[in-house]
Amino acid sequence: MPVSDFDEFDHETHMQRAFELARTAVDRGDRPFGSVLVRDDEIVMEASNRVRTESDVRRHPELQLAHRSMREFGPDERRELVMYTSTEPCPMCAGGLRYAGLGRVIYSVSSDEMTGFSDHEESVLSGEILDGVTDVVGPICQEEGLAIHEAFDW
Numbered sequence: 263m264p265v266s267d268f269d270e271f272d273h274e275t276h277m278q279r280a281f282e283l284a285r286t287a288v289d290r291g292d293r294p295f296g297s298v299l300v301r302d303d304e305i306v307m308e309a310s311n312r313v314r315t316e317s318d319v320r321r322h323p324e325l326q327l328a329h330r331s332m333r334e335f336g337p338d339e340r341r342e343l344v345m346y347t348s349t350e351p352c353p354m355c356a357g358g359l360r361y362a363g364l365g366r367v368i369y370s371v372s373s374d375e376m377t378g379f380s381d382h383e384e385s386v387l388s389g390e391i392l393d394g395v396t397d398v399v400g401p402i403c404q405e406e407g408l409a410i411h412e413a414f415d416w
Contacts, residue, residue: 268344268366268397271303276346277370277403283310283323284348284410291315294414297323297347299331299364306343307331323347324355328362341365348407349376350400356388360395367392369400370407379411 283296287310295311307330309323324347331340343364350369373387389398
């Protein structure tokens with residue numbers, strides 16, 4: 263599918279997989295974040311948060327997928343990728359995504375909503391960091407995304 267067909271992707275199915283990965287992260291002892299990369303409406307990569315279990319701040323799923331996409335796809339191919347992520351990327355992840363140059367990032371729970379769950383506020387939103395490089399769209403499947411964070415012991 264060309265970039266112009268992003269809107270034809272099965273958004274709900276892809277976001278559901280990101281939610282499953284977020285729940286898997288919680289079951290493992292990490293925070294509830296999961297992401298998938300989609301190309302031609304098919305998942306090609308996935309990751310879940312591993313910051314606590316691997317004692318590595320870089321193990322946010324969005325940053326891991328940005329890193330992997332740069333190793334496995336060329337710039338034109340990356341523009342054909344869509345990231346579905348359970349929560350809007352933090353500034354660190356958005357910085358990595360800016361370098362990756364994906365076609366679109368779609369999230370469920372916004373950074374603004376996350377301030378109600380976590381103990382810190384995002385000073386810069388991902389859309390500002392990715393402006394002119396990657397479209398940021400959301401929220402979608404917001405109710406289920408919020409329920410995952412509400413169930414987590416922040």
